[in-house]
Amino acid sequence: MYCFCEQKETFELKVEGDIGADPIWCNQCSCNFELKDIPISDELKVELMRWVNKYGKWIDWGKDKLIPNGIEMEEAHNEQGFILTERVKKELRGKYKVKFSPSTRASGYANKQ
Template sequence: MECFCEQKETYELKVEGDVGADPIWCNKCGCNLDIKDILISNTLTNELIEWVNRYGEWIDWDEDKLLPNGIELEEEHNK
């Protein structure tokens, strides 16, 4: 998988949610990778996409602030 590392590819991945990004990242350089390039099952791909699409449910986007129980909601999402 191509990334920004010196060797231009990585096999060290991390799963992390972010707004508008696929949930797979290079663990070394932090490059966001296309989930379609990762050799995982369709079931896991769909689960990860559903998970990342819920990212930020603890944020009031109109007010740009956390909801009253935002920290707990984020912790639950990350579990």
């Protein structure tokens, strides 16, 4: 995958949720890759997009605080992300090193309250 790293290409990816971004990133320079360019199955791409589109549902963005059960919702989101990452690893085996980067937003909001 071509990215912003000094060598212009990476073989180290991470799966990470964020608002308005596809869920695959360069693990070195944090370049966000378009999911359509990742050589994984269409089924897995759909599941990853469903997962990433739920990112941050545990936060009331208007009030800038957690919703009730927000920590549990984030934990469930991270569990699903880990499972999806394992599937990405399996499909990219031998080509890329893949890791999961869990969300830690809820704990940050919980500490503010």
